[in-house]
Amino acid sequence: MLDFWANIECRIPKKDRHLPRFEQLWLQDDESNQIVQNTWKYTKGDIGNKLRDTLNQLHSWGKAKYGDIPRKINEIQKDLQHQKDKISYTTT
Secondary structure, three states, X not given: OOOOOHHHHOOOOHHHOOOOOOOHHHHHOHHHXXXXXXXXXXXXXXXXXXXXXXXXXXXXXXXXXXXXXXXXXXXXXXXXXXXXXXXXXXXX
16 A cells, blocks of 8 residues: 555644545546546656645545545444444344
8 A cells, every 4th residue: 555644644643633545436436537637647746746636636526526435434334333222222
């Protein structure tokens, strides 16, 4: 796995770290391909800079289009566990 944030992590307190992650859902959207092409084409610098900027662009776009996916997953998992606990409680 590529680690683009190694130099930054040591300067950011652990509780405040929020590193952007690639979401596979983006691959299903044609807009993501255009974002990758444009960012790659217009970003100056080495490959690390291009990758970092591309991930940041995708992350911003994905959050605007789909919302905060990890937070939504977490909320749904908690709700599911709550529903399972209710079912277990009523059947015992």
